[in-house]
Amino acid sequence: MDYSKPIEIADNVFWVGYVIPNDPFQCHVYVIKNGSESILIDPGSMITFPVVLEKIYKVLDLRDIKYIIMHHQDPDIVGCYSVLESIMPQRERYIVTHQRSQVLLKHYQWKTPFYLVDQNDWKLIAGDRELDFVFTPYAHFPGAFCTFDKKTKTLFSSDIFGAISDKFSLFLEDDEELFEGIELFHKHYMPSRVILDFALNQIEKKNPELIAPQHGSIIRKEFIKTVIERLRKIDCGLYLLNEEETDVFILNKVESVLKKFLEDAILSSSLNTLISNLFSNIKKEINSLEKIIIVTQPGIYEGKEGDVVYIEVTSIGINKEIRKEVPNLKGYSYSLDLKTSRKKIGKLYLISNELNEVNLRFLSILFKRIAFPLAISLEKELTYEMIEKANKELYEKAIRDYLTSLYNRSYFIDYLKKKIEESKQYDIPISLAIIDVDYFKRINDTYGHIVGDCVLKEIASFLREEARSFECAARYGGEEFVLVMPFTKKEDACKRMEALRKRISSSKFCKEKNLHVTVSIGVAEYKESMTINDFINEADKKLYKAKNEGRNRVVC
Incomplete structure (x- = not known):
């Protein structure tokens, strides 16, 4: 199966995802091709976006997408x-x-705008086309739902x-490893069997x-019943209590902290909230706890070699900073590695002036259950x-011209529309200049496109210097080139453009060639x-007149 192309999984239903190499946690994107009311389902992350966008274009035009689920x-x-x-064309969309x-x-x-299913x-x-939405609360968050x-x-x-x-495998096969992957996901991701059973009942x-x-594999009809039966038999939840521990008081403490951690993990997407509340809840059980420290692996954050994220949690609050190397921590009472299924993310340290055997047994059971989701949360936070x-x-x-780094034409049009509306609403003057490099074709033909590009870049530098912080200079x-000048009457704009023209005319371009370059400018x-x-055409007419009258001049 060629995963580099869109794959039609049902009538006018396409998989347009990207298979990330060596990643056990694939994320899928789907589109329903439905004319001008087409539907994009779970658009994905920036990791998959370039490939997903390319595949969407092969199926339909972005303008046709009306709903994004x-x-x-x-x-x-x-x-x-x-x-x-x-980048999506403007239209009614939800x-x-x-x-x-x-x-x-x-x-x-x-x-x-939002279309709320509930x-x-x-x-x-x-x-x-009619879609039904199936409410599956807490699988894996309070507002979870499916689309039918x-x-x-x-x-x-x-x-x-x-x-x-x-x-x-994009489609589930009769392969035990694939079935076990589904079970493993639900053991880690679903809070309880009760919640999962309710969701499966609604789906059936x-x-x-x-x-x-x-995530995972698309399930055809012949495997649906088997998968559901297997999921009904698993023990869900990351927080199953330790079978070896018989001390009811320790287990009670663990259950209390686990329950609160679970609530935070479901209701909050913030790592700060998660670890802050975790610190507070552990401190209720171990009063001598002074701080929790988390240090990421070197290079995890933004891929910078050697850099680590240092997070310190105390009763006062959370301190987070980037450090150039792993700190040499001493005097910690308990530590453990934070690992996802793929890699080590970092290390957690507890600082306390006294931990007895009971405290250590409590911490061992607790972190055995929460180390993985904590690592996932840390990884997600860094990824976010x-x-x-x-x-x-x-x-x-997306809004810059690749050659000159000025704004591009699309951004210029959006900016001008916005400023015209402000001009109408607040009676603010706004002027527009269109700048054209004289005899540019002759420069390209004589010296080549590299020198031509050099000229355009240096003209852009003049415009960048001329533009005020609230103005828009664009190619x-x-x-x-264009320069939009809010709060500027035509007379003042003409003076500025004449001064700009003179600066350009008196300068030498492209050091090795020492070129003399002039510009013609139209102002409206x-x-x-x-x-x-009309506004753009008015400035363009003035530019045309400047060129007809001999170039190297400003016409207002």
């Missing part, structure tokens, strides 16, 4: 949407999710039926013929921070009756 708020499911939203997810997703400050009778009508496509009887099951396995009512989970940074960097790339196309001021095209 987000089964929950984790970054591996929604982390790419800030960038995806910025994020489909549960209210419990919406209260967290709103913090991304996306522009796309406030719309758990249904969505998309053209001739009635036309193809495909269930998009979110985390349920997911898998953790070193072996990957729909009688699906295909199950498409976020890196995704946020990558999103910002990718957004900058309009080819050898044309916005008038209330103008459309955005």
